[in-house]
Amino acid sequence: MSDLRFDGRVAIITGAGGGLGRAHALELARRGAMVLVNDIGQSPGPDGTLSSAAQRVVDEIIAVGGQAAVNVDSVSTPEGGLAIVDAALTAFGRVDILVNNAGILRDKAFHKMDSAMIDAVIDVHLKGALYVTQPAFRLMREQGYGRIVSTSSASGLFGNFGQANYGAAKAGLAGLTRVLALEGVGHGVCANAIAPIAATQMTHGILGDLADKVSPDSVSPLVAYLAHEDCAVNGHVYSVAGGRVARIFVAETVGVVLPQNTAEGVRDHLEMIDQVDILGCHQPSSLDDETTIIAKALSEVS
Ligand code: NAI
Numbered sequence: 435m436s437d438l439r440f441d442g443r444v445a446i447i448t449g450a451g452g453g454l455g456r457a458h459a460l461e462l463a464r465r466g467a468m469v470l471v472n473d474i475g476q477s478p479g480p481d482g483t484l485s486s487a488a489q490r491v492v493d494e495i496i497a498v499g500g501q502a503a504v505n506v507d508s509v510s511t512p513e514g515g516l517a518i519v520d521a522a523l524t525a526f527g528r529v530d531i532l533v534n535n536a537g538i539l540r541d542k543a544f545h546k547m548d549s550a551m552i553d554a555v556i557d558v559h560l561k562g563a564l565y566v567t568q569p570a571f572r573l574m575r576e577q578g579y580g581r582i583v584s585t586s587s588a589s590g591l592f593g594n595f596g597q598a599n600y601g602a603a604k605a606g607l608a609g610l611t612r613v614l615a616l617e618g619v620g621h622g623v624c625a626n627a628i629a630p631i632a633a634t635q636m637t638h639g640i641l642g643d644l645a646d647k648v649s650p651d652s653v654s655p656l657v658a659y660l661a662h663e664d665c666a667v668n669g670h671v672y673s674v675a676g677g678r679v680a681r682i683f684v685a686e687t688v689g690v691v692l693p694q695n696t697a698e699g700v701r702d703h704l705e706m707i708d709q710v711d712i713l714g715c716h717q718p719s720s721l722d723d724e725t726t727i728i729a730k731a732l733s734e735v736s
Contacts, residue, residue: 451487
């Protein structure tokens with residue numbers, strides 16, 4: 435089988451001045467993509483002086499013969515999102531791939547979290563993804579081709595103490611992915627998401643011994659696959675870390691049609707309602723699918 439190449443394809447990667455985004459940018463560029471490297475941050479060079487983190491990654495890509503352009507707009511406003519997509523159009527003339535990766539943390543136990551911490555995280559992760567994706571999605575829809583990879587997190591999908599703002603935003607990205615998958619499928623646009631674990635500045639000091647096994651570049655092969663024309667999945671979310679990839683999916687128990695639809699009826703049937711039989715689980719692929727499952731269950735008792 436041939437290698438997965440991106441020659442002629444244009445990718446936008448947000449928050450690509452370091453960590454996971456940088457690794458994705460290098461991987462796609464190595465495989466022939468023209469990459470718009472977006473990041474608002476600064477990073478230190480060999481002499482310690484600070485300059486645009488995104489420009490440093492562009493320089494790295496160009497140094498090894500790749501093609502890249504820089505953008506330093508913030509994802510967190512509609513104007514920023516538009517400017518990022520416009521920058522890719524100006525530099526390379528089209529947009530085929532968007533990797534929503536930019537991120538920040540403002541962790542605190544929920545009872546102590548202030549509104550500035552909530553706004554900052556929702557603005558970058560959730561609104562940021564919406565603001566960059568919308569202009570990109572419009573272009574992709576028109577051209578009949580696109581690949582969107584968003585960065586969710588186990589924090590939002592499974593929960594993590596102290597991350598009410600972040601977890602809510604990251605669960606939102608899984609929801610966005612499901613909806614875009616449905617809206618894009620008739621137009622050649624696939625949307626998928628990853629929930630990574632990687633040793634970056636964001637996780638510095640909290641991964642313990644695992645840190646050595648989960649480099650950022652161990653996540654990028656999955657991103658490259660999901661960003662490729664050959665990607666055969668749509669609306670999926672994958673756990674990815676250190677070369678392990680697993681699908682995370684939303685399922686539903688078989689459920690119960692309550693004989694008495696009362697609070698007491700719920701209490702008395704809770705065990706059956708909650709009972710997980712993985713083989714018997716439904717996996718609704720859309721709200722329509724879910725409605726069909728509900729209608730079928732009700733029709734079987736009427
Ligand atoms: P990182 O901190 O190294 O990279 C995030 C980048 O986003 C930074 O370079 C930062 O300057 C940039 N950024 C922040 N706000 C921005 C904005 N408004 N506009 C543009 N760029 C902005 O962190 P890491 O670990 O590489 O994270 C990448 C993504 O992966 C994030 O969305 C993070 O939430 C997610 N993630 C990371 C995990 C990990 O284990 N490292 C776990 C789960 C999710």
